[in-house]
Amino acid sequence: MSGLELKQFEGPGLAPIDLSIEPGECVTLTGLSGSGKTRLLRAIADLDPHQGDALVAGHSMFAMPATDWRRQVGLLPAESHWWRDQVSEHFITTPIQLLAELGLDADCLGWQVSRISSGERQRLALARLLDRKPAVLLLDEPTANLDPDNTAHVEQLILRYAKEHGAAILWVSHDPLQRKRISQHRLQIVGNRIAAEANA
Numbered sequence: 410m411s412g413l414e415l416k417q418f419e420g421p422g423l424a425p426i427d428l429s430i431e432p433g434e435c436v437t438l439t440g441l442s443g444s445g446k447t448r449l450l451r452a453i454a455d456l457d458p459h460q461g462d463a464l465v466a467g468h469s470m471f472a473m474p475a476t477d478w479r480r481q482v483g484l485l486p487a488e489s490h491w492w493r494d495q496v497s498e499h500f501i502t503t504p505i506q507l508l509a510e511l512g513l514d515a516d517c518l519g520w521q522v523s524r525i526s527s528g529e530r531q532r533l534a535l536a537r538l539l540d541r542k543p544a545v546l547l548l549d550e551p552t553a554n555l556d557p558d559n560t561a562h563v564e565q566l567i568l569r570y571a572k573e574h575g576a577a578i579l580w581v582s583h584d585p586l587q588r589k590r591i592s593q594h595r596l597q598i599v600g601n602r603i604a605a606e607a608n609a
């Protein structure tokens with residue numbers, strides 16, 4: 410079991426925050442376009458500048474090599490990057506069950522990356538991330554390109570993963586109904602501050 414803690418953590422252009430996300434817990438984050446949500450996720454993943462401390466399972470990011478931190482802290486960007494030609498080349502295992510739960514046939518592992526649709530790409534990027542079993546999920550609008558059925562599948566899969574693996578989730582979503590469905594603990598960026606979401 411892990412959990413994510415931020416201690417006086419500052420993403421680019423944002424005031425410092427203290428935040429604790431328990432193992433298995435999902436916290437949502439919203440805010441106007443350009444308010445700094447993506448950059449905060451990238452800062453926690455150690456990909457953008459930051460100050461203050463972040464800890465997984467009580468271990469500070471400063472006490473481990475950056476590669477170990479990035480292995481434990483899984484970032485799902487809004488637009489995924491694919492660096493090889495074939496889908497299967499991006500997976501460690503052959504995640505048939507995971508793909509089925511995302512409504513994807515195992516055949517898709519043999520597809521060329523260049524042919525996958527934006528919704529397939531989004532689900533495959535999630536499968537690729539979960540395949541690596543991160544202890545923390547930083548999710549940047551993971552259902553933005555999906556229809557309602559696939560959105561429901563993805564929400565259930567992510568929340569079940571969090572429960573089964575004790576993973577902590579920070580989930581960026583612009584959809585107020587989704588935020589209420591998936592989390593009791595909702596945050597928003599207002600100006601440069603992160604606070605409890607109004608009317609949450």
Ligand SMILES: Nc1ncnc2c1ncn2[C@@H]1O[C@H](COP(=O)(O)OP(=O)(O)OP(=O)(O)O)[C@@H](O)[C@H]1O
Nearest residue numbers: 421422440441442443444445446447448449487583
């Ligand atoms: N590498 C960078 N250097 C400087 N500024 C940047 C950089 N990347 C993004 N920005 C700016 O930082 C601000 C926050 O960007 P960010 O992508 O975090 O917004 P966001 O809240 O995720 O927006 P959206 O909801 O539109 O995805 C924006 O004004 C953006 O132009």
